Amino acid sequence: MPAQLIDGNALAKKVRLEIATRTAILTAKGVKPGLAVLLVGEDPASQVYVRNKVKACEDVGMHSILERHPADLSEEKLLKRIAELNQDASIHGILVQLPLPKHIDSHRVIEAIAPEKDVDGFHVANAGALMIGAPLFRPCTPYGCMKMLESIEYPTKGARAVIVGASNIVGKPMAMLLLQAGATVTICNSKTKDLAAHTKEADILVVATGRPKMITGNMVKPGAIVIDVGINRLPDGKLCGDVDFDEVKYVAGAITPVPGGVGPMTITMLLLNTLEAAERIKI
Numbered sequence: 001m002p003a004q005l006i007d008g009n010a011l012a013k014k015v016r017l018e019i020a021t022r023t024a025i026l027t028a029k030g031v032k033p034g035l036a037v038l039l040v041g042e043d044p045a046s047q048v049y050v051r052n053k054v055k056a057c058e059d060v061g062m063h064s065i066l067e068r069h070p071a072d073l074s075e076e077k078l079l080k081r082i083a084e085l086n087q088d089a090s091i092h093g094i095l096v097q098l099p100l101p102k103h104i105d106s107h108r109v110i111e112a113i114a115p116e117k118d119v120d121g122f123h124v125a126n127a128g129a130l131m132i133g134a135p136l137f138r139p140c141t142p143y144g145c146m147k148m149l150e151s152i153e154y155p156t157k158g159a160r161a162v163i164v165g166a167s168n169i170v171g172k173p174m175a176m177l178l179l180q181a182g183a184t185v186t187i188c189n190s191k192t193k194d195l196a197a198h199t200k201e202a203d204i205l206v207v208a209t210g211r212p213k214m215i216t217g218n219m220v221k222p223g224a225i226v227i228d229v230g231i232n233r234l235p236d237g238k239l240c241g242d243v244d245f246d247e248v249k250y251v252a253g254a255i256t257p258v259p260g261g262v263g264p265m266t267i268t269m270l271l272l273n274t275l276e277a278a279e280r281i282k283i
Helices: 008-028 044-059 075-086 106-112 124-131 140-151 171-180 195-199 262-279
Strands: 034-040 063-069 093-096 160-164 184-188 204-207 225-228
Touching: 008 044, 008 140, 008 262, 034 044, 034 075, 034 262, 044 063, 044 262, 063 075, 075 093, 075 106, 093 106, 093 262, 124 171, 140 171, 140 225, 140 262, 160 171, 160 195, 171 184, 171 204, 184 195
Parallel strands: 034 063, 034 093, 160 184, 160 204, 204 225
Antiparallel strands: none
16 A cells, blocks of 8 residues: 655645744735745756746745846845845745856855754754754744654654754754654765665654655665655656656655655745745834
């Protein structure tokens, strides 16, 4: 019998309705949540992502601006623009789409965003706050994953959670959120010996490696909750995750699909972070 499907599209729709309601209430009080999205260069995937983010803002009644800059934009000019947006009272969230061109230091750019407008949750101040359990903003993808676990009412307290992938964007913050939810957490990376020995122990398995179908059915504990963060394009043009969905769905208790799983929730949590940033403004 196939696993329960954790439908990211359906959950995102539900959460966005709540966001739209809260946005309307705040707008009526004179504060319309605003998000600025900065895109540098012509990366095709990034262009799709930023378009989706701006459309999502419009759908819930938020104000958004999308700035497209040429790939040869200087780091100095980008930092200057961020400084201006930090001072713009109509903008509550600033997002610089990654990856940036090689001549721009992404760390410097992220650190230039005011922490109270860092709706991606990547600034070192927000990462540190997450570490001690008092985050201003939770990074959007891990936050979305936690919402998905909540949606199926999975008891995280005491659960064994294994995360495959140790990035600053997904793996590490995911570990912090699961720890705060009472799980016992293991993070695996590219140097991990006998990966399957770890993944087969997981009650909750979160995979974020960028390697298509690397987690197979024999690497998963029967009945486990499997959250696939990866999105990869195969030579035939089809999209797939880091988990071999067709195999694992017959082993897992619940699983996220790709596409239509974590992706829609990532953008939804970006909207929620932007809304919360606006709600912090003293009216």
